[in-house]
Amino acid sequence: PHHLTDYLTYEQIVQFLNKQHNRSPSSKNFTSLFSIGNTYENRSIWTIRIGKPSARRNILMDCGIHAREFISPATCLYMIDKLIDEVNNRKVSILSIFNIYIIPLLNPDGYEYAQTERRMWRKNRSPNNNNNNYYYYNTNSNCMGVDLNRNFGYHWMENGASTNPCSETYAGPKPDSELETQSLQKFIKKSSQHWDAYLTFHSYGQYWIYPWGFALYMPDDYIELKNKAQIGSEALKRVNGTLYKIGSAANLLYESAGGSDDWAKGVGKIKYVYTVELRPSDDMNDAHAHFAFMLPSTFIEPVGQETYVGVKEFLRSLITSR
Numbered sequence: 001p002h003h004l005t006d007y008l009t010y011e012q013i014v015q016f017l018n019k020q021h022n023r024s025p026s027s028k029n030f031t032s033l034f035s036i037g038n039t040y041e042n043r044s045i046w047t048i049r050i051g052k053p054s055a056r057r058n059i060l061m062d063c064g065i066h067a068r069e070f071i072s073p074a075t076c077l078y079m080i081d082k083l084i085d086e087v088n089n090r091k092v093s094i095l096s097i098f099n100i101y102i103i104p105l106l107n108p109d110g111y112e113y114a115q116t117e118r119r120m121w122r123k124n125r126s127p128n129n130n131n132n133n134y135y136y137y138n139t140n141s142n143c144m145g146v147d148l149n150r151n152f153g154y155h156w157m158e159n160g161a162s163t164n165p166c167s168e169t170y171a172g173p174k175p176d177s178e179l180e181t182q183s184l185q186k187f188i189k190k191s192s193q194h195w196d197a198y199l200t201f202h203s204y205g206q207y208w209i210y211p212w213g214f215a216l217y218m219p220d221d222y223i224e225l226k227n228k229a230q231i232g233s234e235a236l237k238r239v240n241g242t243l244y245k246i247g248s249a250a251n252l253l254y255e256s257a258g259g260s261d262d263w264a265k266g267v268g269k270i271k272y273v274y275t276v277e278l279r280p281s282d283d284m285n286d287a288h289a290h291f292a293f294m295l296p297s298t299f300i301e302p303v304g305q306e307t308y309v310g311v312k313e314f315l316r317s318l319i320t321s322r
């Protein structure tokens with residue numbers, strides 16, 4: 001058990017993952033640590049698999065798509081620590097059924113930049129100096145970075161995204177242009193395995209969101225997605241009383257295309273897909289709302305704790321369905 005009292009740097013996260021992988025004989029047996037690809041600045045996108053040999057079903061989670069949302073990677077690390085606690089548990093656990101793959105930091109370049117240079121950085125750090133553009137005009141620019149959550153090639157650029165490289169929601173020169181986007185997609189596709197669920201953690205607002213983000217209409221199976229989101233968020237609430245809202249991305253937040261969630265469902269054909277917007281709430285009557293993206297690190301523990309319980313209960317509810 002590890003105490004996460006601070007937001008870690010990329011280097012510290014790599015160390016943390018190695019320590020977790022090597023924690024015990026059973027953690028060495030039941031986890032694997034690998035990279036799904038590299039970023040523009042050549043950082044590895046580390047991924048850990050946690051699951052017992054009997055596990056036949058697969059779950060994917062990622063954190064840290066947006067650089068400034070520090071509570072997201074911290075929550076993935078917290079869950080990794082708790083899941084590895086469970087690996088030692090001889091009882092039947094969700095890890096006897098699911099291999100859980102966690103990518104704790106999908107956008108390490110942006111995260112490092114937010115930690116060292118500009119706290120409110122959101123995008124990745126790829127330069128926008130090419131004319132390799134989807135549109136007839138070029139977007140050569142000195143502004144850096146692509147919003148990875150506008151870059152995924154499913155209904156790309158249809159709504160709520162920008163063609164301007166200086167925008168915070170710049171969708172990139174073309175769909176799937178970014179290495180981080182490609183790495184995640186390759187991993188989802190190549191592991192010719194079936195994925196039961198994909199959860200992507202962001203902040204903030206306390207929303208448990210299902211597709212679609214690109215348009216206001218609902219997926220055919222949205223009732224099932226909604227029911228399972230309810231199970232997760234109710235369990236989460238029982239821990240510290242934290243209240244989540246549930247709905248589709250476009251309805252609850254705003255229409256925006258190119259998200260990893262829409263791609264995972266629309267192209268990746270994963271049934272249970274969610275974006276979880278962690279604490280704080282965005283309700284200005286909430287005492288913590290003013291923290292916004294700058295949630296103090298003292299929140300890592302309670303947010304990690306409640307999110308882990310919610311996710312576990314959600315996963316349990318999948319065991320009986322399918």
Ligand code: 0X9
Nearest residue numbers: 149202203204213249256259275
């Ligand atoms: O706008 C986003 O990318 C997400 N909110 S955030 O404040 N973390 O930036 C919400 C994404 C919801 N999903 C889709 N729009 N597809």
Ligand code: ZN
Nearest residue numbers: 066069202203
């Ligand atoms: Zn985000």
